[in-house]
């Protein structure tokens with residue numbers, strides 16, 4: 001059954017973005033496609049096979065439940081890596097299925113030993129180093145302890161990677177901190193080498209670092225937001241484009257979010273529209289009801305603010321965003337009728353509503369707005 005809104009996913013856009021990223025990073029760098037948070041709201045089950053079709057064979061998620069969803073969405077066996085949470089009762093499944101995962105504390109390393117022993121399988125691990133972000137990552141004391149556990153149980157571990165994460169590579173204001181993190185990372189890798197821990201690969205870069213600090217690319221880059229067609233920030237885009245002769249944005253938005261007009265009616269001047277007294281008709285008006293609301297991810301902060309596209313025109317949202325509905329001022333559309341297409345994000349005719357402009361209005365960055373798009377919205381592939 002059709003849901004009240006639909007998300008279209010463009011096959012050519014994801015292909016364009018991944019080609020661009022591959023070219024920018026160079027052949028020797030592996031692209032790890034980051035598909036956590038339901039592939040940044042695009043939908044794991046729908047988008048992961050499209051990414052796989054583009055030749056990507058490394059996928060990163062935050063948690064074990066997402067790893068399962070990615071595994072079930074893939075046609076072939078590929079690398080899946082968990083950068084974050086694994087509940088105790090999932091660790092055995094993770095090891096058994098050769099899902100790779102971060103070791104960010106010695107406690108997890110300890111838990112691995114008996115399970116890997118029982119399964120007679122090596123846990124495939126990435127040693128996550130604390131280099132200055134102060135989030136996850138092994139600080140020096142815990143690193144020593146973890147190395148001890150690994151070295152005493154070498155046949156239980158395959159040390160695939162060593163990695164870290166930067167604290168805000170998308171903003172130049174963090175330049176000094178990022179540079180310090182890079183230096184610290186290399187020191188710790190040398191220290192590990194002295195202790196006979198020599199991981200197969202090193203990886204540190206998210207999208208922003210991979211663009212702005214090429215030295216962070218190393219063997220593999222973990223690319224999230226850019227594959228979906230967004231720059232991590234305006235600064236990152238400017239950094240990329242400033243020395244290019246062609247100033248066109250090479251990235252293409254993968255997602256288009258649409259619905260349809262559910263009802264059209266007339267309201268007399270002076271009447272309030274929707275809940276409370278949030279909007280009063282300043283003249284006789286024609287309004288359209290659209291079945292999308294904050295339940296779907298259409299932020300309440302777009303009340304009296306948001307824009308949608310109907311009949312190839314930019315149309316204002318009036319009144320409060322409800323749980324399941326919004327109201328648009330369609331007074332300027334003579335022919336508008338029930339069933340007409342409404343676009344919340346993407347193109348219609350000569351206009352485009354980008355997530356960036358939408359999220360500036362709603363004071364959310366792209367990341368947050370995308371990941372709020374409800375999982376139960378219909379997602380379909382387009383050209």
Ligand SMILES: *Cc1c(COP(=O)(O)O)cnc(C)c1O
Nearest residue numbers: 034083165206207222223224225
């Ligand atoms: C989310 C995440 C990424 C991807 O970040 P983008 O800015 O979307 O490219 C990379 N690495 C880690 C550890 C992450 O959590």
